[in-house]
Amino acid sequence: MNAGARPARAIGAIGRMRPRARRRESGLLIVVALVLVAGSISLGATQRELAGQKVSLLPADVGQLSIYLAALLLAHLALILAGRRSDQVLLPTIGLLGGISLLLMERLPQALVTQSLVGRTFGLASIQLGWLLLALGVVTVSAIAVRSDAWLRRYKYTWAAAGIGLLLLTFLFGNEVNGALLTIQIGPFSGQPTELIKVILVIFLAGYLSEFRPLLVDASMRLGPLRLPPLPYLLPMLAMWAIALGIVVVQRDLGAALLFFAVFLALVYIATARTSYVVIGLLLFVAGSVLAYHLFGTVRDRVDIWINPFVDASGKGYQVVQSLYAFARGGIIGTGLGAGLPLVAGHLPIPAIHTDFPLAALGEELGLIGVVAILGLYLVVIERGLRVAISAADEFRSLLAAGLTLVVGVQAFIIAAGNLKLIPLTGVTLPFISYGGSSLLANGVVIGLLLALSDRGVEPPPAPRPDSRRRARFLGAARGSAR
Amino acid sequence: MNHRERAPIGRGIARVGLILSLLFGLIAVGAGYWQVVRASELSRAADNPLVIATARDVVRGRILDRSGAILATSRNDRNGEPYRVYADRSLAPLIGYASPVYGTAGLERAYNAELAGLGSGNSLDDLLYKLAPRRRQGDQLTLSLSLKLQEAAVKALGTDRGAVVMLDPRTGQVLAMASTPVFDAGAIANPLTAQAAFTRTSAAAGQPFLNRATMGLYVPGSVFKIVTSIAALGSGAISPATTYPQQPAAEQTGLLVSGFRVRDGHHDFTGSQALNYDQALAVSCNIYFALTGLRTGGAALADWAARTGFGGAIPFDLPTASSQVTNGGGSFGGGFSDAVELANAAYGQAETLVTPLQMGLVAASVANGGVLMKPELVTAINGPSRTETVAPQVWRTVMSPGVADTIGQAMQLAVESDWGQIFTTGAAIPGIPTAGKTGTAQLGGSAEPNSWFIGYAPADHPTVAIAVIVEGGGHGSARAAPIAGALMGLWLKTLNR
Numbered sequence: 016m017n018a019g020a021r022p023a024r025a026i027g028a029i030g031r032m033r034p035r036a037r038r039r040e041s042g043l044l045i046v047v048a049l050v051l052v053a054g055s056i057s058l059g060a061t062q063r064e065l066a067g068q069k070v071s072l073l074p075a076d077v078g079q080l081s082i083y084l085a086a087l088l089l090a091h092l093a094l095i096l097a098g099r100r101s102d103q104v105l106l107p108t109i110g111l112l113g114g115i116s117l118l119l120m121e122r123l124p125q126a127l128v129t130q131s132l133v134g135r136t137f138g139l140a141s142i143q144l145g146w147l148l149l150a151l152g153v154v155t156v157s158a159i160a161v162r163s164d165a166w167l168r169r170y171k172y173t174w175a176a177a178g179i180g181l182l183l184l185t186f187l188f189g190n191e192v193n194g195a196l197l198t199i200q201i202g203p204f205s206g207q208p209t210e211l212i213k214v215i216l217v218i219f220l221a222g223y224l225s226e227f228r229p230l231l232v233d234a235s236m237r238l239g240p241l242r243l244p245p246l247p248y249l250l251p252m253l254a255m256w257a258i259a260l261g262i263v264v265v266q267r268d269l270g271a272a273l274l275f276f277a278v279f280l281a282l283v284y285i286a287t288a289r290t291s292y293v294v295i296g297l298l299l300f301v302a303g304s305v306l307a308y309h310l311f312g313t314v315r316d317r318v319d320i321w322i323n324p325f326v327d328a329s330g331k332g333y334q335v336v337q338s339l340y341a342f343a344r345g346g347i348i349g350t351g352l353g354a355g356l357p358l359v360a361g362h363l364p365i366p367a368i369h370t371d372f373p374l375a376a377l378g379e380e381l382g383l384i385g386v387v388a389i390l391g392l393y394l395v396v397i398e399r400g401l402r403v404a405i406s407a408a409d410e411f412r413s414l415l416a417a418g419l420t421l422v423v424g425v426q427a428f429i430i431a432a433g434n435l436k437l438i439p440l441t442g443v444t445l446p447f448i449s450y451g452g453s454s455l456l457a458n459g460v461v462i463g464l465l466l467a468l469s470d471r472g473v474e475p476p477p478a479p480r481p482d483s484r485r486r487a488r489f490l491g492a493a494r495g496s497a498r
Numbered sequence: 499m500n501h502r503e504r505a506p507i508g509r510g511i512a513r514v515g516l517i518l519s520l521l522f523g524l525i526a527v528g529a530g531y532w533q534v535v536r537a538s539e540l541s542r543a544a545d546n547p548l549v550i551a552t553a554r555d556v557v558r559g560r561i562l563d564r565s566g567a568i569l570a571t572s573r574n575d576r577n578g579e580p581y582r583v584y585a586d587r588s589l590a591p592l593i594g595y596a597s598p599v600y601g602t603a604g605l606e607r608a609y610n611a612e613l614a615g616l617g618s619g620n621s622l623d624d625l626l627y628k629l630a631p632r633r634r635q636g637d638q639l640t641l642s643l644s645l646k647l648q649e650a651a652v653k654a655l656g657t658d659r660g661a662v663v664m665l666d667p668r669t670g671q672v673l674a675m676a677s678t679p680v681f682d683a684g685a686i687a688n689p690l691t692a693q694a695a696f697t698r699t700s701a702a703a704g705q706p707f708l709n710r711a712t713m714g715l716y717v718p719g720s721v722f723k724i725v726t727s728i729a730a731l732g733s734g735a736i737s738p739a740t741t742y743p744q745q746p747a748a749e750q751t752g753l754l755v756s757g758f759r760v761r762d763g764h765h766d767f768t769g770s771q772a773l774n775y776d777q778a779l780a781v782s783c784n785i786y787f788a789l790t791g792l793r794t795g796g797a798a799l800a801d802w803a804a805r806t807g808f809g810g811a812i813p814f815d816l817p818t819a820s821s822q823v824t825n826g827g828g829s830f831g832g833g834f835s836d837a838v839e840l841a842n843a844a845y846g847q848a849e850t851l852v853t854p855l856q857m858g859l860v861a862a863s864v865a866n867g868g869v870l871m872k873p874e875l876v877t878a879i880n881g882p883s884r885t886e887t888v889a890p891q892v893w894r895t896v897m898s899p900g901v902a903d904t905i906g907q908a909m910q911l912a913v914e915s916d917w918g919q920i921f922t923t924g925a926a927i928p929g930i931p932t933a934g935k936t937g938t939a940q941l942g943g944s945a946e947p948n949s950w951f952i953g954y955a956p957a958d959h960p961t962v963a964i965a966v967i968v969e970g971g972g973h974g975s976a977r978a979a980p981i982a983g984a985l986m987g988l989w990l991k992t993l994n995r
Contacts, residue, residue, distance in 0.1 A: 281514050284510055284513075284514065285507060285510035285511050285514055286507070286510070287510075288507075288509065288510050328545060329545065336545075337547070339532050339536075339540060340540055340541070340543065340546045340547070340548075342529060342532040342533050342537075343532055343533060343536060343537040343538075343539075343540035343541050343546075344537075344540075344541050344546070344548055345533055345537075346533055346534065346537050346541075347533065347534060356547075357547040357548050357550075357551035357552075358547070358551070359547045359550055359551070364547040378529060378533065382533065383529055383530055383533040383534060386526070386529045386533070387526050387529070390522050390525055390526055390529075393522065394519060394522055397515060397518055397519070397522075398515070401511050401512070401514075401515040404511050405507075405508045405511050405512065410507060413507050413508075413511065414507075417511050417514070421514070421518070424518050424522075425518070428518070428521050428522065428525065431525045432521075432524070432525055432528065435525060435528040435529055435532060436528070436532075437524065437525065437528045
């Protein structure tokens with residue numbers, strides 16, 4: 016153990032910062048800015064032609080785009096000034112995704128969401144721009160300020176309690192959105208707690224799995240062909256399964272349940288490298304799914320729609336069928352930003368286009384090429400995040416980085432695959448693109464933490480807590496003495 | 499730091515990353531499937547907003563009959579907005595309507611994309627359209643239908659509910675497809691009267707919107723004996739010379755099948771004579787066909803019926819209901835539940851349900867020497883987005899020419915022999931050899947039976963096949979047979995000369 020006994024600090028000293036150039040990030044951000052300006056010019060030309068105005072090469076909304084690009088530049092400058100040796104690809108990647116989101120929201124009817132604040136009424140794109148700026152702020156602040164992870168790893172049960180508490184709050188005070196308890200209202204603000212809970216879940220799991228990893232890997236009891244850990248260590252898995260099922264039952268939020276359980280299983284596999292856990296987990300998943308299918312109408316509806324949405328194309332299958340129509344209209348090259356989504360009697364064909372189906376809108380207007388490019392951007396986030404995880408200094412950081420990455424990657428998969436009828440549709444947001452503050456801020460925390468974890472110059476992990484060593488010896492695990 | 503311990507974590511992370519990458523690849527494949535493979539089909543669906551939006555400012559293509567008579571065209575209202583007008587009410591259940599308020603129905607719905615000029619089906623065209631949008635012009639449809647024959651068919655059905663299907667057995671082309679009651683499609687298409695007309699038609703008795711010819715399911719009664727004949731003769735279960743010694747006696751006492759008596763007795767004059775196949779079809783002997791059904795077996799009956807189109811949607815320009823020989827699920831063979839059901843189904847009662855189009859195809863397959871042509875209504879599409887002529891297509895070979903010939907001769911005797919005429923009065927066309935079979939479908943209770951006729955003419959070289967049903971029309975010879983004789987005569991002697 017080479018851990019020095021340096022005091023753990025949550026917030027680093029600002030006075031010690033030494034600026035460091037980030038050439039790769041600068042270059043990539045220039046590319047991002049060019050792409051977004053080009054997209055905005057294309058959108059502006061289409062919008063003016065449709066409105067019967069003179070076509071010019073002016074961007075759609077110069078003000079909003081300038082503000083967004085300026086915010087990206089500020090975030091970049093802040094990272095340069097902070098001088099940390101953190102990843103240089105993540106910020107441009109999510110910057111591009113966020114910019115695409117801004118263009119999409121500018122293109123949709125502004126009246127989809129309105130909010131009155133200080134005597135002014137803001138529309139969809141203005142509100143989304145506000146959340147994007149806040150999210151970039153969260154990314155930057157956590158990327159610069161988080162220098163120690165002790166506050167994350169020490170208090171894992173506190174985090175777990177906070178997560179469960181938030182979950183219970185949603186159970187008790189949740190507002191219903193499309194038949195699911197999704198949001199809680201605090202004053203004028205409403206938020207989706209599950210977005211925050213997913214981050215807390217990863218923090219807890221990283222702490223729990225890194226501490227009990229030796230036990231989970233070595234100790235075993237046999238059950239037929241499966242090598243299982245002793246019962247006490249199976250309990251978290253069962254608890255996790257029960258929580259996921261609880262989310263389905265009480266909240267009827269299938270997307271969050273699927274996301275939590277998938278991330279949990281992936282982290283258990285990463286921590287233990289034992290396929291038997293994955294097998295048990297998948298069996299539990301199948302059992303839970305069958306149970307939910309037979310017990311709950313919502314689940315049955317989703318599955319039936321998934322099997323054939325065209326049976327009830329104007330009723331239950333409406334949104335999925337309209338989503339597929341949108342993809343089909345786009346074809347390979349797309350209609351161009353602003354030229355798709357024909358209105359039916361003045362309404363958009365897909366009501367939840369800005370939250371649950373942004374990929375369908377982008378699929379229509381940017382075509383298959385655009386969809387593949389966006390999928391590519393998510394793969395870049397995943398690759399960078401997992402790279403951080405693999406080269407992290409210890410298991411906690413590895414698991415934390417991997418979990419944070421998976422949260423973004425798996426969530427993007429769940430909603431993209433749902434839009435394309437590859438899996439039953441479950442309402443989660445498309446990270447960085449969907450409209451909504453909770454999602455943007457939570458994913459901002461994820462990227463900010465990943466940036467912080469990617470800094471090789473950061474202080475080494477703290478020493479393991481003595482009481483966990485004692486517990487390990489007590490349980491007779493051989494590894495305990497090696498630490 | 500212990501590196502032996504850390505290695506598996508890295509490997510696990512790499513593996514999870516690989517799986518996630520594969521899953522994202524799967525999404526890309528899924529996007530390619532919907533955006534490339536299925537794109538042109540989905541982009542032409544009637545309820546696709548693009549189709550609805552385009553249909554609004556396009557002048558829909560015209561619909562013509564076989565001789566070029568205009569069946570549907572568009573006119574401009576005072577504001578210059580186009581709306582649809584139709585030649586005759588007799589077309590309404592078939593052609594449907596295109597309304598700015600109520601969308602589309604019938605052929606207007608099935609060919610909405612073509613009529614609205616979206617039907618290129620050519621991705622290069624679509625690509626060019628995307629790059630340089632121009633105003634769409636609807637395609638023109640030419641039908642095999644004869645407007646005059648269609649009008650005559652609806653007139654013949656009169657105030658009764660029913661359907662007539664007439665087609666050319668050599669090509670499968672539909673000559674007339676009538677369904678009554680009809681409605682005023684033009685009033686639904688006209689924006690000024692749309693709402694009142696739609697409300698009135700929806701509430702009207704007899705479901706005028708229903709195209710009975712393709713979607714109406716009826717108990718067939720004795721016309722189903724032609725299907726039983728195809729199965730029995732086709733599978734070799736019987737020959738034309740087959741007689742059943744127990745049949746004459748059963749006419750009096752009923753035929754005992756598993757404790758249940760199948761009764762007949764509507765042809766007392768055959769006395770103690772055991773009938774052969776020709777005679778049995780001429781007098782429509784239920785006992786003979788019940789015994790034949792039992793000898794053929796449920797599985798063979800269901801199989802041969804399926805060859806003529808039973809048990810599935812018929813490939814056609816309009817949606818079709820699927821006809822059935824039985825509810826299915828029974829263990830007796832072919833889905834029949836027991837011998838009683840099979841015996842009753844063999845002469846067209848039990849759980850057997852058919853569409854008029856299906857029975858028209860049965861007649862056409864016999865008329866065309868056992869070869870069933872794919873039924874078609876639209877023979878040509880002409881327009882800016884595509885020009886296409888639909889050639890006649892063989893759908894299936896149902897039976898051998900020999901079997902078709904045997905059944906055809908018996909059907910001719912059923913119309914023209916002394917015995918047969920008693921049951922098919924009015925079907926014979928003076929001067930033209932005619933083949934056919936009536937049906938009197940009992941509905942149970944005291945309801946008047948449905949009156950059926952299927953047949954074709956001229957019997958020696960058939961050019962028209964027909965199926966007629968008149969709901970509650972009584973015996974087959976009371977309503978359906980005379981209508982069929984008159985319509986086939988009109989077609990052969992006057993319209994198609």
